[in-house]
Amino acid sequence: xxxxxxxxxxxxxYVCVKQETMAPVRMMQFVDKHxxxxxxxxxxxxLPEEIEKIREFVVPESKIPKAVRAQEEKTTxxxxxxxxNEIDSDHDLP
Numbered sequence: 001x002x003x004x005x006x007x008x009x010x011x012x013x014y015v016c017v018k019q020e021t022m023a024p025v026r027m028m029q030f031v032d033k034h035x036x037x038x039x040x041x042x043x044x045x046x047l048p049e050e051i052e053k054i055r056e057f058v059v060p061e062s063k064i065p066k067a068v069r070a071q072e073e074k075t076t077x078x079x080x081x082x083x084x085n086e087i088d089s090d091h092d093l094p
Contacts, residue, residue, distance in 0.1 A: 003040040
């Protein structure tokens with residue numbers, strides 16, 4: 001991240017997020033607005049990737065769109081009550 005002003009702003013905004021005086025999504029809106037209007041940020045080729053890492057860290061999972069969460073979640077098999085009883089009875093064997 002080459003823009004020192006953005007670094008300073010992100011630190012200030014993150015303090016507000018931790019103090020619960022600013023919503024995480026609102027913080028990221030401010031970041032996006034700054035990067036669109038700042039010449040240094042627009043010329044930084046690594047900035048989009050760095051901002052995405054910050055977004056993943058700051059924005060809680062509940063605010064991530066359901067479609068994205070569904071792709072990331074790994075399904076686990078369900079065990080029916082009958083299967084659970086079968087497992088318990090296997091432990092009773094000598």
